[in-house]
Amino acid sequence: xxxxxxxxxxxxxxxxxxxxxxxxxxxxxxxxxxxxxxxxxxxxxxxxxxxxxxxxxxxxxxxxxxxxxxxxxxxxxxxxxxxxxxxxxxxxxxxxxxxxxxxxxxxxxxxxxxxxxxxxxxxxxxxxxxxxxxxxxxxxxxxxxxxxxxxxxxxxxxxxxxxxxxxxxxxxxxxxxxxxxxxxxxxxxxxxxxxxxxxxxxxxxxxxxxxxxxxxxxxx
Amino acid sequence: xxxxxxxxxxxxxxxxxxxxxxxxxxxxxxxxxxxxxxxxxxxxxxxxxxxxxxxxxxxxxxxxxxxxxxxxxxxxxxxxxxxxxxxxxxxxxxxxxxxxxxxxxxxxxxxxxxxxxxxxxxxxxxxxxxxxxxxxxxxxxxxxxxxxxxxxxxxxxxxxxxxxxxxxxxxxxxxxxxxxxxxxxxxxxxxxxxxxxxxxxxxxxxxxxxxxxxxxxxxxxxxxxxxxxxxxxxxxxxxxxxxxxxxxxxxxxxxxxxxxxxxxxxxxxxxxxxxxxxxxxxxxxxxxxxxxxxxxxxxxxxxxxxxxxxxxxxxxxxxxxxxxxxxxxxxxxxxxxxxxxxxxxxxxxxxxxxxxxxxxxxxxxxxxxxxxxxxxxxxxxxxxxxxxxxxxxxxxxxxxxxxxxxxxxxxxxxxxxxxxxxxxxxxxxxxxxxxxxxxxxxxxxxxxxxxxxxxxxxxxxxxxxxxxxxxxxxxxxxxxxxxxxxxxxxxxxxxxxxxxxxxxxxxxxxxxxxxxxxxx
Numbered sequence: 195x196x197x198x199x200x201x202x203x204x205x206x207x208x209x210x211x212x213x214x215x216x217x218x219x220x221x222x223x224x225x226x227x228x229x230x231x232x233x234x235x236x237x238x239x240x241x242x243x244x245x246x247x248x249x250x251x252x253x254x255x256x257x258x259x260x261x262x263x264x265x266x267x268x269x270x271x272x273x274x275x276x277x278x279x280x281x282x283x284x285x286x287x288x289x290x291x292x293x294x295x296x297x298x299x300x301x302x303x304x305x306x307x308x309x310x311x312x313x314x315x316x317x318x319x320x321x322x323x324x325x326x327x328x329x330x331x332x333x334x335x336x337x338x339x340x341x342x343x344x345x346x347x348x349x350x351x352x353x354x355x356x357x358x359x360x361x362x363x364x365x366x367x368x369x370x371x372x373x374x375x376x377x378x379x380x381x382x383x384x385x386x387x388x389x390x391x392x393x394x395x396x397x398x399x400x401x402x403x404x405x406x407x408x409x410x411x412x413x414x
Numbered sequence: 415x416x417x418x419x420x421x422x423x424x425x426x427x428x429x430x431x432x433x434x435x436x437x438x439x440x441x442x443x444x445x446x447x448x449x450x451x452x453x454x455x456x457x458x459x460x461x462x463x464x465x466x467x468x469x470x471x472x473x474x475x476x477x478x479x480x481x482x483x484x485x486x487x488x489x490x491x492x493x494x495x496x497x498x499x500x501x502x503x504x505x506x507x508x509x510x511x512x513x514x515x516x517x518x519x520x521x522x523x524x525x526x527x528x529x530x531x532x533x534x535x536x537x538x539x540x541x542x543x544x545x546x547x548x549x550x551x552x553x554x555x556x557x558x559x560x561x562x563x564x565x566x567x568x569x570x571x572x573x574x575x576x577x578x579x580x581x582x583x584x585x586x587x588x589x590x591x592x593x594x595x596x597x598x599x600x601x602x603x604x605x606x607x608x609x610x611x612x613x614x615x616x617x618x619x620x621x622x623x624x625x626x627x628x629x630x631x632x633x634x635x636x637x638x639x640x641x642x643x644x645x646x647x648x649x650x651x652x653x654x655x656x657x658x659x660x661x662x663x664x665x666x667x668x669x670x671x672x673x674x675x676x677x678x679x680x681x682x683x684x685x686x687x688x689x690x691x692x693x694x695x696x697x698x699x700x701x702x703x704x705x706x707x708x709x710x711x712x713x714x715x716x717x718x719x720x721x722x723x724x725x726x727x728x729x730x731x732x733x734x735x736x737x738x739x740x741x742x743x744x745x746x747x748x749x750x751x752x753x754x755x756x757x758x759x760x761x762x763x764x765x766x767x768x769x770x771x772x773x774x775x776x777x778x779x780x781x782x783x784x785x786x787x788x789x790x791x792x793x794x795x796x797x798x799x800x801x802x803x804x805x806x807x808x809x810x811x812x813x814x815x816x817x818x819x820x821x822x823x824x825x826x827x828x829x830x831x832x833x834x835x836x837x838x839x840x841x842x843x844x845x846x847x848x849x850x851x852x853x854x855x856x857x858x859x860x861x862x863x864x865x866x867x868x869x870x871x872x873x874x875x876x877x878x879x880x881x882x883x884x885x886x887x888x889x890x891x892x893x894x895x896x897x898x899x900x901x902x903x904x905x906x907x908x909x910x911x912x913x914x915x916x917x918x919x920x921x922x923x924x925x926x927x928x929x930x931x932x933x934x
Contacts, residue, residue, distance in 0.1 A: 199515040203678065206742035207495050210751075218497060220685065222490040228479035228690070248703065302725055309725060312634050312668060332696075332704035345727045346667045346715075348662065351634075369689035376687050377650040378509070380715035380727050381448065383692075383708035388660035391700060392573035392589055393596055393618040394455075395462040401572065401622050402629065403660025403707060 204376075232331060241330040241364050242413060246396025248333025248375040253399045253409040260414055264358060267410050268322065269293035271356060275406075277319035281295020281310060281352055285414030288410070290358055291322060301348050312351060312377025317364045321404075326381075327374045328364045335359060336375060337382045346380055432519070432555050433794040435483075435778015436803075439812040440911045442776040449928055452593050453460060456773050458590045460764045467703025467761060467826075473703070474693070483690045485830040488755035491681050492745060498648040498681050499736065505651025509713020511732040517728065518739050519554035525735050526556060526673050533638045533671040533731065540565065545660045546655060547571035548642025549587060550675045552780040553793075556640065567630055567640065569914075570661035572625050579606040585774030585782065587700050587760040591772050592694055596621065601828050639665035639729070643676040644757070645691060646734075652712045653734065654694060656705050666709045672729035677737050679745075679754040681859050691757065694828035697715040698759035740793035751838045753789045755829045762823035762833060768816055777816065778809055784823035787813040788836040796840070798847045814840035820834050883924060 198207075234241050246256050272280070272294045282291065284302045291298055299318060301310045301405050304317055315321075326341035327336045337343040343377040349355055375381060388403030399405070422744070435442060438440030446452060471477055475486045491498060503513045516522035534540035543560065545551065557567040557578075569578045573591040577584050580602045584590030591599065599617050600616040607628055614624055641693040642916070645654040653674055655662045665673060680693065715727045745751045763769045763783030796811045797803035814837050823833040872878045892898045893916030901909045908914070 199517050199521060201644050202517055203515050203736070203738045203742065205497065206738065207499075207678070207745060209493070210742045210746035211493070213496075222486065222493060223481070224486045224490065225482050226690075228476040228693075230482055230689070252706070316634060318771050329704075334704045339727050345725070346663070346709075347728070349666055350663050351617050357920075361446075368692050369686075372685060372689050376713050377647065377652045377710070380664065380712070381708075381710040383704070385702075385704040387706070388658065389706045390572045390659045392571070392576070392591060392659075393599055393621055395459050395466075395589065395592075396618045398619045398622045401626055401659035401661070402633070402664055407712075409470055 198290050214399070220235055228369075229367065230369040234368070236363065236365050236370075237361035241366055242361060242411060245330040245333060245359075245364055248330065249386065249407075249409055251362060252333055252389075252407075254333075254353075254386050254409055256409045256411060258269050258411045258413055261412055264412055265289050265291070265293035265361045268356065269295070271408050271410065272296055272320070272322075275320065277354060279318050281315060281318045281321040281348055283323055283341060283344025283348060285344075286322065286324070287342070289377065301344055309345065310348070312347065315347060315351035320351050320406075321349055321352040322355060322356045322358070323349055324360075325363060327371050328359050329366075330364055331367045331370045334363075334368075334371075334383050336371065337384065338375060338379045338382060339381070340379065341392065346382055349382065349384075350403060353404055354406045354408070355384075356408040356410065358410045358412060361414065364411075380411055423559065432553065433779045433781070433790050434808075434810055435775075436809065437778060438560070438807070439778070439816045440614050440774060441718070442809075443772040443816070443911075444776060446772045446776045451595070452773055453771060454618045455593055455595045456770055458595075460588065460770045463589075463764045465703055466697060467764070468701075470697045470701055470703055472497060474697070480690055480693055481828055481830050484694050484757075485755065486830055487682060487687050487690060491679070491683060492751055494683070495678065495681070495745070498683055502646055502651060502681060503736075505648070506653075506734055509651055509932045511713045511734055512652070513805055514733060514735045515570055516735055516737050516739070520741065521552045522675060522735055523556055523559035523773075526675065527560060527565070529671065529673050529733055530560070530565055530638050530640075531563075541614070542566040542568055542632075542636075543638040543640050544568050544570050544636040544665045544669065545574075546631060546639065546641035547574050547590070548640070548658065548675060549780060550642045551640060554675070556675070570628075570629055570633070570665060571657075572622060572659060572661075572875060575625055579603070583775060584780065586763060587758050587781070587783070587785075588763075589760075590652055591774070622916040626766075633661075633664040633668060636665070638671040638673070639669040641665055641672065643674050643680055643690065644677060644695065646681050647683075647685055647688070647752070648681055649760045652685070653694045654708060654710045654711050655698060656692075656708045658700065658706045660692050660751050661709055663707055663709055666711065667728045669729055671731040671733075672734065673733045675735045676736060677754075678741055680765075695757055695759055698757075698761040698826070698828040703906060711875050739882065740795070743795070744789070744792040747792065750788065750792050750836055752831050753785065753836060755831050756785050756789065757829060759828055761826040761828065765822040765826045767818060767820060767822070772816075777813060784817060784833045784837075785827075785831070787816050788831075788833055788840060791844075792842055796844050796847060798844070798845070798851050811844050814844060879925060883921050885919070886917045887919065889914075890919070892916075 249256050257267050268352045279297045282298050282300050325335045326338035386408040387399050388401045390401045391397045514525045560567045569575050576591040586592040596616040643653045644656045666892040696702050714730045714732045762785050766784050769783040777786050779786050781789045794810050797808040819834045821834050872882045896916045
C-alpha cells in the first residue's frame with residue numbers, strides 16, 4: 195500500500211521536529227505587549243476624525259452627516275455622480291435611498307434568494323451598502339456579507355461604491371475590529387478604492403475593484 | 415581547478431520560474447550590473463518603497479512589540495505544525511471545502527490540473543483559469559504545467575501581467591516588474607496586449623486602465639480561479655488574501671471553482687493572531703497603513719441573515735492544496751527553519767544593498783533577495799559538486815554568499831528572521847558538504863583548507879611571520895591604482911567577485927621595528 199501524501203507530509207514534519215511518539219505540545223505563550231486598543235470608545239470624536247483623515251489620504255470621498263440626514267446626503271452624492279440605476283443589498287435600510295432620484299435593483303430580495311447576474315452588476319451605475327465595522331487607524335471598512343453589506347460580488351463589480359458607516363461602528367485599531375467580526379462569514383476589508391503601485395511604485399487609484407469609493411459617516 | 419568560491423558554473427537546463435537558475439550568483443550579478451537601465455529602475459523603486467515603509471512603521475510606537483509577537487506566533491506554528499494542519503483541514507472540510515496534500519511541485523501541479531479539468535464538461539472544457547499573484551504557484555511552475563496540458567493561466571495582477579506578456583520572469587516578491595520602467599511597460603502593452611489603444615501613453619494611470627479594460631471581460635467570464643494564501647487560520651479554517659488592485663477579489667468571488675495553493679508554513683493558530691499580521695504585513699510590504707483589499711473566506715462561503723440567508727457568496731467548489739516541496743527539509747534544520755516564518759512582505763529585498771544593485775533575476779529563484787538567499791538553498795538543496803549537482807557545481811550554492819552580512823534585512827523583517835546568522839550557517843553547511851565531496855585521504859580538503867593550514871603554520875612563529883610579511887610586499891607589483899583585481903590561482907577564486915587592496919609598503923610590525931626597534 196502506498197502512503198498517502200497527507201500521511202507522508204505529516205510524517206516528514208514529525209521527523210523534522212524530532213517527534214518520536216504521540217506527544218502533543220501545548221501552545222507557547224505569545225508576548226502580546228503591543229497596543230490592543232487606542233483607548234477610545236467606538237465612535238469617539240477623535241476616532242471619527244482619524245478615520246476621515248485616513249480615508250481622504252486613500253483618495254476616498256467622505257461626507258459627514260447627522261442620523262436624520264443620511265437620505266439627503268446619499269441623494270446628493272448620487273446626484274453629483276449622475277448615478278441613475280443602483281444596486282443594493284436586501285437589508286439596506288429604507289431611508290438611505292429614500293431621497294435619491296434613482297432606480298434601485300435589489301440583490302437577493304426575492305423569496306427564492308434570486309441574485310443579480312454579473313452582467314446586471316456590470317451595467318449599474320453603482321452600489322450602496324452599509325458595513326460591519328470600520329478601523330480608524332488604518333482607514334479600513336469591513337464588509338461581512340450580512341444583509342446590509344450584501345454578497346461580495348455586489349460591492350465588487352460596480353464601478354462606484356457608496357458605504358454608509360455609523361459612528362458606533364468605528365473602532366480604533368485592527369485588534370479592536372477582529373472580535374467584532376464573524377470568521378464564518380466571507381469578509382472584505384476595504385481601505386480606499388482599488389489601487390496599484392506596480393509601475394515605478396507610483397500609486398494609481400482605481401484598477402479592478404470600484405474606482406470610486408464614497409463614505410457617508412453618520413455622526414451622533 | 416574548480417572551487418566553491420564563486421567560480422562560474424556551466425549553464426544547466428532548468429525550468430523557468432522555479433528555484434534554480436542557470437548561472438551562479440556572481441555570474442548573473444555581473445550581467446545585471448552591466449544593465450544601467452535596470453540599476454536605475456531598481457534604485458528608484460527601492461528607495462521610494464523604503465521611504466514609504468519607514469514613514470508608516472514610524473507611526474506605530476509598538477512596532478517592536480508587534481515584531482516580537484509575530485516571531486513568537488510563527489515559532490509556535492512550527493512547533494505545532496502537524497496538529498495545526500490537521501485542525502485547519504478539519505475546519506475547512508467541515509465548512510464544505512476540500513483539502514489536498516502535495517509532497518512536491520509535480521504532485522501539486524497534477525492536483526490542480528485534475529481539479530481544473532473536473533470543473534469543465536466534455537462538451538465545455540475549461541481552457542483557461544484566472545490567477546491571483548501567488549509565490550507558491552510560481553515556485554511549483556504551475557502556469558507552465560497547465561500550459562502543457564492546454565490550459566492558459568492568466569495572471570491578473572498588473573505586474574504579473576507585465577511579466578507574463580513580455581515572457582519575462584518576476585524579479586521581486588511584491589512588485590514582480592520592479593525592473594521595468596513606465597516606458598518599457600508601455601512598449602510591452604503595445605507589442606503584446608490584444609486590442610490595446612495605439613495612442614497609449616506611459617502615464618501609470620493610463621497603463622493601469624489599459625490593463626483593467628483588457629482583463630475585465632476575462633474576469634466576468636472566468637469559471638476557475640487559482641490563488642495562493644497569505645494566511646490560513648487553523649482554529650476557524652479561514653483563508654486570507656491580501657492585495658491592492660481588486661484582481662484578487664475578482665478571482666476569489668466570481669468563478670464557480672477556486673483552487674488555493676498554500677505552503678504548509680503559512681498557518682496562524684488563532685483568529686486573534688491576525689491582529690498582529692494585518693498590522694505587520696501591509697506596512698512592511700507596500701508601506702501602507704493597510705492594503706486596499708483583504709479577502710477572507712471560510713469553506714464555501716454563504717451569505718447570512720435576512721431573506722438572502724444561506725445564498726452562495728462566491729465559489730462553492732472550493733479546494734485547498736497544502737504544499738511541502740522542500741519545506742519539511744527546511745524545518746528539519748533547527749538553525750535554518752526560521753526561514754519558514756517568512757510572510758513574503760519583501761521588506762528585506764528593498765533594504766538590501768546587494769538586491770538594490772543586482773535585482774531579483776540574479777538570484778535565479780522565484781525567491782530573490784536576502785530571504786531568497788536563505789530560503790532557496792533550503793527548499794532546493796545545495797548540491798555542491800555531488801552526483802545531484804549540475805555540471806560545474808550547483809548555482810544555488812552561491813546564494814548564501816550573495817550578501818555583505820550588513821544586517822539591514824534583520825532590522826526590516828517584520829517577524830525578526832535572523833537572516834544574517836542563517837546565511838553564515840548555510841555557508842558553513844556548504845563548506846562542509848563541499849569538503850565531504852572532495853576529500854582525498856592525506857590531502858587538504860580544499861584550497862581554503864590548504865590556505866588556512868599554511869597560514870596557521872606561518873603565524874605560529876614570529877620569524878616565519880616576519881619573513882612572510884616581506885613576501886607580502888611583492889603583492890604591490892600586481893596592483894594598479896592601489897587595487898588588485900585579479901590574483902593567480904588558487905587565490906583567483908577570491909578576486910572573482912572582489913578587489914583586494916594593495917599591500918602597504920610597510921607593515922605595522924615593520925614600522926615598529928624600524929622606529930622603536932630598540933624597545934621591542
